[in-house]
Amino acid sequence: MTDDHKTIKLDQFLKWIGVAQTGGEAKLIIQGGEVKVNGETEMRRARKLVIGDYVTVQGISYEVELT
Numbered sequence: 001m002t003d004d005h006k007t008i009k010l011d012q013f014l015k016w017i018g019v020a021q022t023g024g025e026a027k028l029i030i031q032g033g034e035v036k037v038n039g040e041t042e043m044r045r046a047r048k049l050v051i052g053d054y055v056t057v058q059g060i061s062y063e064v065e066l067t
Contacts, residue, residue, distance in 0.1 A: 008066060019058065029057065051064070
């Protein structure tokens, strides 16, 4: 997460919220089509998330809040 741009990569976000333990695990979850960003299936692990984006994984939605 960078303070100057207030973004976080999708794979880092999955680790931060505890859905994935490692970057490799996050990659498998994303490439498996199990993650949606703002309602759309996202296959890019480096997708940059911004404040207000919604990430849905395992049936739970998380709002991106970068403080």
